[in-house]
Amino acid sequence: MLMKNNELSILCIDDEEMIRMMISDFLEDSGYTVFTAENGLSGLELLRENHPDLILVDLMMPEMDGLEFLSRAVKESPDTPIIVISGTGAIQDVVEAVRRGAWDYLSKPIQDLVVLEHVVNKALEKALLTRENEAYRKDLEEKVRERTLALEKTLWDTVSALSSMTDKRDPYTSGHQKRVSILAKALGEKMGLSGDTVEGIRIAGLLHDIGKIYVPAEFLAKPARLEYEEMEIMKKHAFMGYDILINIDFPWPVAEIVYQHHERIDGSGYPRNLEDSDILPEAKIIAIVDVFEAMSSHRPYRPSLNPEIALREIVENRGKFYSQDCADAFIELFQENSFDTDEFFK
The missing domain is CATH 1.10.3210.10 (Hypothetical protein af1432)
Structure with missing residues (x-):
């Protein structure tokens, strides 16, 4: 099942209004907040304003195409999963998108929304796991740092006591x-x-x-x-x-x-x-x-x-x-x- 969570948001960028509406309606029915944009420039503005949990972006768009958007978005929000939408026969663009940081891809036309559901679910679960692992790593590093400081203090107290003992003797x-x-x-x-x-x-x-x-x-x-x-x-x-x-x-x-x-x-x-x-x-x-x-x-x-x-x-x-x-x-x-x-x- 698609995760239903009103706190999660998705940004959908596609120059075809019908596709934007189809994806938006499906995701909103599943409980997500959805932001839509018709090109990469507008998409970047929405990314900066709303910090979505996932991005769906078409590769072929006017003003700023999907590859250019992808490059900029990865720099600005490296932990946000991005799924590219590609027309049939554009495998080279998909390869380039993955090289630039895309997490996954969908092929147009999207005839089965179950596929969309699966890809979105997989990306969000991976992003959640990545965030949890990062939080765990930071927490572990902090505990190690605190433990190291405590050990250093104990060690220094021991050194000071021994040194002082000699001087007094x-x-x-x-x-x-x-x-x-x-x-x-x-x-x-x-x-x-x-x-x-x-x-x-x-x-x-x-x-x-x-x-x-x-x-x-x-x-x-x-x-x-x-x-x-x-x-x-x-x-x-x-x-x-x-x-x-x-x-x-x-x-x-x-x-x-x-x-x-x-x-x-x-x-x-x-x-x-x-x-x-x-x-x-x-x-x-x-x-x-x-x-x-x-x-x-x-x-x-x-x-x-x-x-x-x-x-x-x-x-x-x-x-x-x-x-x-x-x-x-x-x-x-x-x-x-x-x-x-x-x-x-x-």
Whole structure:
């Protein structure tokens, strides 16, 4: 049965008055509101004024033919189903109409209105299903967006809490992780890494020393350099950080970056003596900015060093301890900013 719904409207465009009247009377008897036009120009005006749910349009008309109307209508109302009406023997026009966006076609003369009923029903049902699917897709996207935002907030709250825990445990390096995070983000951007990768580096920077919560407080605050045995315990913080973070479902390899941030490309780092190809690019970035920031910040056993002196460590050991590409980009980054670290930490 043809759908009977007073809320649905159909636009019929045909230059033959008898055909317009026949189609209009049939559809109105079925409960539809019908608008009629004798050419494409008038049809476009009615389309803009009334936003019909379906359009029937003849291909051969004066002033603006059906193909021209079809092209314009599809641009203005791409979701509205359009059925073209074609004279017999005009198959090429039908093919062109379908190419331009027609949903279906009817052949003249329309001798059996049951055919019209079937074609209109099919098009309206397809349009309804398309709208429902689109509404479902948008609703799903919105729910995914809301869920993603909620997960991001939860993740960020976790990161902030862990970072704050480290700073409170070790007042002498309070803010160190935040500054490393800022510098690492700037370096990642300087190297042209993707926004997603840079975000992972930023998060890893905020957490790279989380393992220090297991290091004895007297080691962290010792006003002299650590003894060998003490330093060996201190070195465990990279693994402890990994152990803390590995069970958190980050969308980046944060735990592994933290595990590797004291590795050096010549294999002289710790805790696993990894070499160049075994070290994550993100960890190479954290390694450089961690050393630079540590040297240019106050420590219990020494005052802060001038940034240019700290940078010299990177310059002299690029290609040895530190990735050549990362080091070159870091040096260039600071040359561009005249070695003014305050610019990064505003």
